[in-house]
Amino acid sequence: MKFEVTILGSSSATPIFHRNPTSQILNINEKILMIDCGEGTQQQMLRYGIKYHKIDHIFISHLHGDHFFGLIGLISSMHLNGRTKPLYLFAPPELQEILDIQFKYSGTIIKFPIEFHATQAQKSEVILETNDFFVETIILNHRIPCTGFIFKQKIKLRKVIKEKVNQLEIPSQFLPLLKRGIDxxxxxxxxxxxxxxxxxxxxxxSYAYCSDTLADGSYFRYLQDVDTLYHESTFMHDMQDRAKETFHTTSLEAAQIAREMNISKLLIGHFSARYRDLTPLLLEARTVFPETYLANEGETFMV
Amino acid sequence: MKFEVTILGSSSATPIFHRNPTSQILNINEKILMIDCGEGTQQQMLRYGIKYHKIDHIFISHLHGDHFFGLIGLISSMHLNGRTKPLYLFAPPELQEILDIQFKYSGTIIKFPIEFHATQAQKSEVILETNDFFVETIILNHRIPCTGFIFKQKIKLRKVIKEKVNQLEIPSQFLPLLKRGIDxxxxxxxxxxxxxxxxxxxxxxSYAYCSDTLADGSYFRYLQDVDTLYHESTFMHDMQDRAKETFHTTSLEAAQIAREMNISKLLIGHFSARYRDLTPLLLEARTVFPETYLANEGETFMV
Structure with a gap:
């Protein structure tokens, strides 16, 4: 089953060096989900050939602008492109007010339902469940309420070997039991x-998305044995004081989390505007966790 | 004296074909002004080397998203880049509420003063006057309140010929009179x-900026003898019905306005997403007004 993530933005705070603010696209078995939506995300979608109408679920981690300023424009474009099917939006409750006031003053009545699910930043919860996967929040520690998200595939049924089943003339009614392991x-x-x-x-x-947060240990347990972890790495470790002050993580800390929590692959992103060349952040993380990759824009990673 | 306009965005409604929503930069004698600020404007500024700190005045025509969704991000970036000097913002009054709510929920206290001047859409008014120029609103006819803007240089003093003045030993106190034409x-x-x-x-x-509007004649008189007119041309004239329905202008109508009002140069923009190739819009306008140019992104026009 396909499970991959495409990076649309990797910058923190402001766009810089042709790096856009945060946004990612998840493809889980051809269901397309968006995580965060910084300014210019719809332009990035055009650039990388991601169609508006494929997205039914958007997850916003927190209300710093580099994570949501592109949402109002994306929703407007969906509207102008004639969307009628619902959009499911998972975000801090105040986002609804921010959207509503802009629709009000622009005289826009959005032609499709926006099903708003307000996330809460006090405790982890399952916010979405489908046939294939579920999504759980992670409580992060940032300057304002902020949640990460874990996307976990469900345990699937065993796969029937058709030739053998046909040969034994096993009745079709029995197949669901067989898939569950019954002889x-x-x-x-x-x-x-x-x-x-x-x-x-x-x-x-499973894929975990952690941005933005102080690496304070309070949420590490949620990440245990996750396959691919995206973790913000705004600074290098020589800037650890600045990272703490601004409730951010260093690339070394992200790598330490990945190692401790038995992650298979680490993606780092949300890079400070002070780094034109990102190689030093990558090399720093790899000293601790070799399977680290830069969340470069336009790149797609298998989870 | 320098007087030129640089186009940052030429798309209507949604970004498409690498065309961004509306924004323009005016340079009047090295004073840098911004008109409208669609999503991705700050990325366009990076692309074309326009520094945040050079901009002290921003004019927003109306509250359709393709004209202001980039403003909150631009202001946030100015803030994060340590700006302290005031920003003068000329816009419909409701924009203040839209900005304030987003700063509130992101926990952002902007470190520089935003001097908000609410424009009114009932009658034309002078909204800014400097030593070199003044700015007047034009009342346009769109689906929601919308103003255009005219930037007019002031009549300057005569220029003294130094050699002659020195030769005659004219006292320096007399020079201001001489510049006014007194013998x-x-x-x-x-x-x-x-x-x-x-x-x-x-x-x-003078430079006039008209976006978005029905070409209904009510505002044409403000444009009389303007040097360079930017006028929206969302559609070609075969779509005139659609233009009327959506309160927009066709390229032929824009050209007719330019001809009637004795304009020197016409820039057309705000192109519908239905036009990948813009040449037909240009050619249509030039059948009526040869000095027409496409407001292509990244291009700079002398006023």
Missing amino acids: FIDKDGNIHKAEDLTTDPDVPR | FIDKDGNIHKAEDLTTDPDVPR
């Missing part, structure tokens, strides 16, 4: 083991 | 004509 007994009383008639399901994978 | 009488009673001792001042030029 089949034929009319002569022979037991056919489920594991011989099916193959293992895909191992469920 | 000099020397101690022997000889009259030295001001026009012989000075050269003509620069002819004051």
